[in-house]
């Protein structure tokens with residue numbers, strides 16, 4: 001929660017939020033709230049990603065320090081909670097959010113977030129939001145925004161949840177959806193993957209509302225995790241042998257020496273573990289040709305390429321999008337990796353690979369904590385198209401691997417249709433069998449009955465990565 005207690009730029013005794021007439025002077029909006037508002041507007045109207053737009057905007061506008069921290073909290077927090085904020089706004093208005101002007105709705109969301117989730121004094125939250133709305137949509141909206149926010153401010157978040165959420169005992173999915181700010185279909189998907197609708201489900205959902213630690217992956221063979229931790233003043237990560245957890249607030253990791261020298265890269269610990277699993281499953285026979293079938297932007301290709309170099313193997317990396325293929329090339333400089341710009345379903349590559357990684361496009365429900373708006377942008381209808389693509393890519397991988405070779409199927413999602421569903425579907429048609437992936441995640445607790453591995457933010461501090469290993473018969 002923000003501890004921002006700065007005074008509003010207005011004199012303490014002025015009460016513009018209660019004015020009924022238009023402004024007598026142009027509204028003034030501080031840089032932090034303006035940046036948060038402009039970010040939310042870009043998310044809504046241009047399908048932008050808040051975590052890409054905001055840092056760029058703060059740099060361009062030279063917003064730094066506490067202002068940058070406030071802008072970040074307001075933009076990411078509001079984007080993350082927007083569906084829940086809309087329910088509260090709806091309860092305080094005579095018209096539904098869908099009928100409101102987009103700028104007015106964005107302002108109301110920011111105002112509601114400030115009232116419910118920060119220690120910003122209510123009068124400052126209301127006044128600054130009225131100013132934002134007036135500036136964006138005209139002075140005629142001031143009275144409406146003021147009235148809605150005054151109603152919002154009559155209660156705190158627990159009271160609003162109590163009033164608006166369904167009862168937990170009769171509708172735990174609906175209740176937790178409101179309480180943790182997730183759409184119902186995502187709550188249901190998490191519940192099905194966890195086999196739980198109680199405290200563990202709540203913990204898993206709450207973990208999506210916490211910004212993750214930043215991890216680095218030391219390049220295997222170039223630097224050890226211990227050396228990297230010493231250089232960066234951090235600690236080694238608990239599970240990945242390449243992982244280092246950066247201290248929060250330590251500045252932009254991209255500017256750290258080891259990254260600019262190509263010795264390390266920012267990468268979630270779960271991704272490091274999955275790349276390692278693809279490289280380390282023990283094989284009989286040859287082990288010289290490796291394939292990364294969905295390589296862009298190259299995070300796992302970097303680890304796989306380095307491990308291939310250490311074991312005398314070569315890696316082919318496939319990515320159909322040219323700009324992402326370029327990112328793969330940049331990630332694997334000096335490594336025995338060839339990048340192919342092609343569709344993984346019809347790559348034209350010569351079969352006979354010993355190992356294939358399929359890190360397939362997915363809903364990304366396993367990385368909701370990194371992408372503030374993603375939970376409200378994704379829709380259940382996305383799942384069918386993605387599972388079709390995932391099955392086709394996995395099937396192509398089975399065609400490309402040699403008998404006895406291994407395919408490592410990874411998605412950053414716990415949705416059962418994308419995980420077990422895709423694997424089960426493939427196994428009905430392909431000449432392959434599942435092997436236990438858990439031994440390759442040595443030391444990682446809470447992996448259940450296997451044979452596949454599902455990591456979780458609330459259990460492991462990683463993204464919710466799923467990893468299945470299939471061996472061709």
Ligand SMILES: C[S@@+](CC[C@H](N)C(=O)[O-])C[C@H]1O[C@@H](n2cnc3c(N)ncnc32)[C@H](O)[C@@H]1O
Nearest residue numbers: 293294295296297298299300343344359360361
């Ligand atoms: C989850 S990302 C892979 C992340 C990557 N392995 C890493 O660690 O950085 C999925 C990638 O698959 C690519 N992709 C989409 N359709 C594809 C296809 N038909 N064949 C191969 N790759 C595809 C996307 O462009 C995206 O870069």
